[in-house]
Amino acid sequence: MITTARTPARTRARVLHWIAVHTTAVAAALFFVLPFVFVLLTSVMSDEQAMSGELWPHEWRWSNYAEVFRTPGFLDWWKNSLIYAGLGTLFTVCSSIPVAYALAKFRFRGRRTAMTLVIATMMLPPQVIVIPMYLVWAQQLHLSGSLWPLIIPMAFGDAYSVFLLRQFLLTIPTEYLESAKIDGCGELRTLLRVVVPMAKPGIAAVALFQFFYCWNDYFGPQIYAAQNPGAWTLAYGLESFKSAHNVDWNLTMAATLLVMAPVVIVFFFAQKAFVEGVTLTGVKG
Amino acid sequence: MAPLHPAPELRRKHRRARLRTLAFLSPWLVGFSVFFAYPLLATVYFSFMHYNQIQAPTFVGLRNWKYVLGQMPLFGPALWNTLWLVVVMVALRVVFGLGIGLLVTRIKSGVGFFRTAFYLPYLAPPVAATVAFVFLLNPGTGPVNEILSTIGISAPNWFNDPAWAKPSLVLLSLWGIGDLMVIFMAALLDVPKEQYEAAELDGAGAWSKFRYVTWPSITPIVMFAVVTGVVQTMQYYTQALVAGKLASGVSVGPGSVIQPGYPDHSTLTVPQLVYSLGFQNFNTGAACVLSLVLFAIAMAVTSLLMRKSAGLQTAED
Numbered sequence: 117m118i119t120t121a122r123t124p125a126r127t128r129a130r131v132l133h134w135i136a137v138h139t140t141a142v143a144a145a146l147f148f149v150l151p152f153v154f155v156l157l158t159s160v161m162s163d164e165q166a167m168s169g170e171l172w173p174h175e176w177r178w179s180n181y182a183e184v185f186r187t188p189g190f191l192d193w194w195k196n197s198l199i200y201a202g203l204g205t206l207f208t209v210c211s212s213i214p215v216a217y218a219l220a221k222f223r224f225r226g227r228r229t230a231m232t233l234v235i236a237t238m239m240l241p242p243q244v245i246v247i248p249m250y251l252v253w254a255q256q257l258h259l260s261g262s263l264w265p266l267i268i269p270m271a272f273g274d275a276y277s278v279f280l281l282r283q284f285l286l287t288i289p290t291e292y293l294e295s296a297k298i299d300g301c302g303e304l305r306t307l308l309r310v311v312v313p314m315a316k317p318g319i320a321a322v323a324l325f326q327f328f329y330c331w332n333d334y335f336g337p338q339i340y341a342a343q344n345p346g347a348w349t350l351a352y353g354l355e356s357f358k359s360a361h362n363v364d365w366n367l368t369m370a371a372t373l374l375v376m377a378p379v380v381i382v383f384f385f386a387q388k389a390f391v392e393g394v395t396l397t398g399v400k401g
Numbered sequence: 402m403a404p405l406h407p408a409p410e411l412r413r414k415h416r417r418a419r420l421r422t423l424a425f426l427s428p429w430l431v432g433f434s435v436f437f438a439y440p441l442l443a444t445v446y447f448s449f450m451h452y453n454q455i456q457a458p459t460f461v462g463l464r465n466w467k468y469v470l471g472q473m474p475l476f477g478p479a480l481w482n483t484l485w486l487v488v489v490m491v492a493l494r495v496v497f498g499l500g501i502g503l504l505v506t507r508i509k510s511g512v513g514f515f516r517t518a519f520y521l522p523y524l525a526p527p528v529a530a531t532v533a534f535v536f537l538l539n540p541g542t543g544p545v546n547e548i549l550s551t552i553g554i555s556a557p558n559w560f561n562d563p564a565w566a567k568p569s570l571v572l573l574s575l576w577g578i579g580d581l582m583v584i585f586m587a588a589l590l591d592v593p594k595e596q597y598e599a600a601e602l603d604g605a606g607a608w609s610k611f612r613y614v615t616w617p618s619i620t621p622i623v624m625f626a627v628v629t630g631v632v633q634t635m636q637y638y639t640q641a642l643v644a645g646k647l648a649s650g651v652s653v654g655p656g657s658v659i660q661p662g663y664p665d666h667s668t669l670t671v672p673q674l675v676y677s678l679g680f681q682n683f684n685t686g687a688a689c690v691l692s693l694v695l696f697a698i699a700m701a702v703t704s705l706l707m708r709k710s711a712g713l714q715t716a717e718d
Binding site for chain 2: 134137138140141144145147148149151152154155158167168169171211212214215217218219222224230233234236237239240241242243244245246247248249250251252255269271272273274278303328331332334335338339350351352354355358359365368369372373375376379380383391
């Protein structure tokens with residue numbers, strides 16, 4: 117250890133450094149927080165004031181939020197988002213766990229190739245394959261106008277989730293699995309009784325990411341649900357909300373905050389799983 | 402494991418293991434074939450067909466390819482915009498994310514508050530964030546231009562000006578820097594403290610400490626951020642489409658056709674053009690050609706970058 121004498125010059129340099137760092141931090145915080153503040157302030161303005169350039173509301177009209185909920189369709193969008201995100205997450209997690217387990221713990225020929233293909237799938241822009249997929253769902257299966265073409269494929273493993281889960285399962289020592297097998301567990305029982313309980317943090321992270329992905333998805337609902345407003349999700353409906361309330365920025369901002377809110381609430385309850393997930397994304401370099 | 406097993410039993414065991422592996426992999430094997438391999442092959446097939454999604458497809462040879470690569474007026478602008486975003490957006494996001502990461506690791510008071518404040522915008526759903534930014538930056542009554550004009554700065558028209566529309570999208574992407582902040586923070590905290598102390602003893606200043614201690618140890622993460630950034634930006638769709646639609650001010654009902662790219666094709670990206678060709682013009686062949694061009698560029702860029710990226714290689718094995 118090196119102990120440095122606390123000369124006055126050093127102390128002053130340290131104080132200046134503290135001030136510089138925290139001034140920058142406050143400036144940065146304004147950049148990140150102010151947009152939320154302006155959106156919130158506008159969301160409670162009266163219709164007339166929202167059309168002006170004023171920043172501070174004269175009266176706080178919280179009833180704008182009630183009006184957003186009364187907009188025809190808004191509650192359906194809410195329901196559809198929950199169905200898409202809920203079922204999509206459930207299907208993804210259930211189908212991705214066994215695949216990730218096999219890729220992490222089984223030794224077999226073609227394992228490297230399989231892993232490369234998983235990564236390639238992750239990198240593929242969804243627009244590349246959407247046209248033939250749409251034709252199948254719309255013309256052969258007659259399921260366009262619903263969210264099923266988005267939900268059903270999630271029962272067949274999602275590349276990103278498989279990749280993240282595999283990274284997590286690699287960290288589980290193989291001895292645990294072997295001792296379970298010595299106790300007479302088959303692979304499936306080992307997976308359900310030993311691996312899944314140990315992998316809970318990884319599974320939670322994958323579930324969260326998938327939930328957010330579905331909740332935020334715009335492209336998918338645009339392709340498959342656009343023709344049928346009854347199948348719209350919040351993320352897709354929000355844009356038409358703006359078009360319908362063309363000048364009512366106050367209502368649009370209230371709706372915008374209502375779309376953001378669930379994600380933020382989930383984040384505050386699940387921060388730990390989140391941090392886990394982010395460090396999983398291959399940052400162990 | 403047990404070398405004394407007789408041969409037939411060993412073979413049976415092998416076969417059982419193979420079946421077991423197949424069973425565990427089956428969801429993905431089905432998913433990969435049906436939702437990846439098939440549509441990719443079908444895209445290649447349709448790229449040689451004339452198909453308007455009503456009459457049966459007819460073979461037209463290379464006509465779609467010649468049309469898209471040689472004659473289609475919007476191919477140039479769309480490709481230019483996508484490449485512009487890939488270069489500018491990814492570069493600025495990496496620099497800004499690293500800056501915010503460095504800042505967070507130096508904050509002594511209130512670090513929890515700052516970290517959450519910097520991270521939250523990343524969580525905002527892209528559509529919601531875009532709607533919010535179109536409002537904040539709208540030239541008529543938007544708060545940003547109100548404030549700028551009060552302090553005497555003549556403000557640009559942001560999403561309504563072809564020259565400013567893409568920079569406005571970059572600004573939106575910098576607001577959502579949370580993902581990069583977190584991974585850079587983790588990487589910066591992983592740099593061994595002793596190395597900084599050693600450098601200080603050698604009399605290194607702030608810049609040389611960054612250049613010779615921090616940078617070498619975080620380059621894998623920087624590469625990782627660049628690769629994932631390029632992959633994401635090649636797919637850039639939602640924000641550009643929503644910003645263009647809303648800024649244009651055209652009221653659109655469901656299913657109505659509005660050409661993406663407002664203003665003046667400045668926000669038209671390749672994925673939007675695929676959508677527009679395939680689902681608005683029903684020119685399936687041209688849309689599939691463009692899909693394959695996008696696929697080829699995405700694969701070329703990522704394999705080039707991945708070869709240099711230690712971050713992804715360690716993740717792979």
